[in-house]
Amino acid sequence: MLQKSESNLYIIGAGFAGQMIAQDISRKKVFGKVAAFLDDDKSLVGTEIEGVPVLGPIASVAPVIKCGPLDEAIIAIPSAPPEKIKEIYENLMRGGFARIRILPSVSQIVEGKAHLVQTRDIDPLDILGRTPIIIPLHESLKYLRGKRVMITGAGGSIGSELARQLLSGGAERLYLFGHGENSIVNIYRELIVLQNEGVGEKATVVPIIGDMKDREYVRYIVERTRVDVIFHCAAYKHVPMMEENPVAVIENNVFGTKNLLDASVESGVSKFVLISTDKAVGPVSVYGVSKMLSEKLVLRSAKKARDGQSFMFVRFGNVLGSRGSILPLFQSQIKAGGPVTVTDPEMERFFMTIPEACSLVLEAGGVGMNGKSYLLDMGEPIKILDMAEQIIKFSGHEPGKDIEIKIIGAREGERNHEPLWLDEENPQKTEWEKILILRNIEMDEGALEKLLSELEPICFFREGMREKFRNRDELIRILRAAFKTLDEFYEQTKDKAQSRSISSSGDGEKITL
Template identity: 55%
Template sequence: MSDAESIRYRKQGSSEVSSSHHENPKGRIYIIGAGFAGQTLAREIERKGIFGNVASYLDDNNEIIGSHIDAIPVFGPVNDIIPMLEPRGDDMAIIAMPSVSRDRIREIFLQLKRQQFSTIKILPDMEQIIEGTAHLVQTREIDPQDLLLRKPVQIGLKESISYLRGKRVLITGAGGSIGSELSRQLLHGGASRLYLFGHGENSIYEIDRELRLLQQEGVGEKATIVPVIGELQDPDYMDFIIPRLKPDVVFHAAAYKHVPMMEHNPVMAVKNNLFGTAHLLNALKSQSGARLVLISTDKVVEPTSIYGASKRLAEELVLSRGEESRNNDIMVVRFGNVLGSRGSIVPLFKKQILTGGPVTITHPEMRRFFMTIPEAASLVLKAGGVGTGGTLYTLEMGEPVMIRDLAEQMIRFYGFEPDKDITFEFIGARPGEKLEERLHDDGETSELTEFPGIQRVSARENRVDVEALMTELQPLCYRSREFPEQYRNRRLLRSIMRKYLPSLKEYPDEPEF
């Protein structure tokens, strides 16, 4: 293409750009990115014919600017063309550039917002998209987590989860934030069965329906999806169901995890997070060769909260069982907060911003590790395939982030100015919270593995005798004839746990029940 032609395609009038391709009363769709992912989306949109028409591609590649791909024109560069667009009410922009940086995505998004696009969608930043399986059903409206923090570690997902091909895979807590994302990504692994296990029927119904829709739209590979409503806290049920499901691999994501809520319900936190894990491990003994990956949290490091303490004990239990087991590979993967999880600060900040504020922050110095849910899930799946029994792994989280900085970025995402349009209110740390979390305690050291984003942690020097502790806690969580007066005694529970984990916070006025 000549220089004159290149300039014409770069600088042509907004009316020509906006009216490109054939008209459709449902609105025009502009696809930012004319690569494989963008082209796959365009073909699907054109084939279905019910979402609108693809008006044009926008791209920065000089070699294709000015050309047509399947009769759809390619305009560019992106920064020159977006200001020329004049979107109507039903017009949509889809950012189909899964391999570019977050800074570039943010730049494009802000340009589209300035042009007053009412709908801006994005392909998720997941490796299976880069590997060429983009589908319209995978697009979603752009969210603050798409623009915040560092670019996630990318892994070859299909290759990483090839160990699951033909396997029966059980995901506990499949309706939760991490469990549901594990389930989505597992569609690409060629598993024979995906067991979606949880005790909340609504959340299991939602992920079951979503996975079936994804399969219907051609996402991933065929797998039989089996929803299982069950209770980890019931040992008889677990002993019954596991031999019938016969899972080859278990991703144990189920947990009660809201820190302040569990401070008020400590017996249930221990019963679910510790005893539930024990029941799963006991039942899994019947499945020779099965692998289990416990999803853990940075709150286990010198835990001050009941949630952190219950997960620390679950870690200890899994690691000790993993060291002892000759038939099963049992391991732990620990990481920090994930953006956008249910009950996390991102959805809370969004609600507060969209209602005019104030944005509530517990403490001006509060900071946390963060990563996206898809990144955490993909690294967990990778670790599950390369990890060895009795080993603790942590995910590379980058540097901890100031919560106020996160809030300020979100306020700007929604078009407001911090401290001017939206104010802050500091409300004080909640029960069980620390100002800063760590991924390792003083008795642990980590080392790099050959797999990016995954570190191996050395065994702790001072291990807790979890089996002895569970014997003491048993009558508090399960009514016994011998000690009926101890049942659900939360003050006694905390006292017993503090003997093993002295960092656990003590409340002098804690009620007995």
């Protein structure tokens, strides 16, 4: 700690956020001293703010600072676009800083305050994402004031970021529901630290360990907590792994969601928001089917809703940096010296940063209506190959020279282009920026019930139906019969070299998964 206190800290950005960070550092007196602000504003350069000099412009000053071995830079310009952050980062790298941190944009958006505890090490997300829209969350979260809010999958990437932002919503209680104790305890401890540092309001944070596949337990928890609002993020979501475990994904994602919806209708939950995905559009994987069925279940529950209840889903594409996304994979491959693996040169995806996606989900939860389907505007798709090259460069290497990029072919359940909507859904703009509304495509009630009844004995043991329990081949047969896109996909891929044939437990017939 003594050695740490000798650090010189340079704050990039002498505006409101930068000044708040400087005050935080000065007050704590354990993180080093603020040596200078760096800024491009000509009216500030050459002045002092509370005794700290303002130097600039950034591009001229940052590369020539004589950094010590412990000196750090903190980028505190929440409104800066990725292109500007990239330029600043490159100049700071030339300056030889031991560590470069950044204040994410959401910390300014949420409550108009910035705290040192909210800074983190800069990573590729900050230079790859688009410029986030400014959402005054402190205003848009008013619908949660005094409410009891539950996040399922609270330890995951989306769930944990929702929890961070919800600290400023004025909720009475924040329930963190999840199956994995480590991930839940991590976000619980982080929220307590944030609260102790003055971030957000003093909501009571309650961790809950449980399994949403357990129908009676879910009913008990929803009733016992008297929860008002549920953000349902929990899901198995690794596409290739779920192709290997198709029964598990249907059991968890479909029946777990059904359990939660049934309990919510019964207990009078006022708002239920399902986090959905582009994989649910014309699904070609078991995971995609599971999310598509979850959407249909939400629309069905909306018809059962009582006065004052709203059930809706919000669909979006990939989020940068989430668990299961390519970013952590690429970073680990680069750390190991490569190669970085890309499935196909033409593969592309829609991307959004986790904070922006969560801000929009929270806003949609406030303005959304019962039985409506919403879609986040994801902008233009990005080629995975281009992203791989940018991340390699961010890491200080040259693609193809220092780190090899290897094309390995698409895996089971993947396609080169992921649509965000079906033509029939006809997305339309709303009065809220980046939130679109879709025309509902509901599933016939009888067909949905029949499908669930066929899938249930495969996922849950039933006396007299032992031969069906965990029978993955029977599950795939049922899904292929129910959904044309999945059936066509399996037919198209069954002869591909990278596809694997799994022996049926029945008559020895082969089926491509």
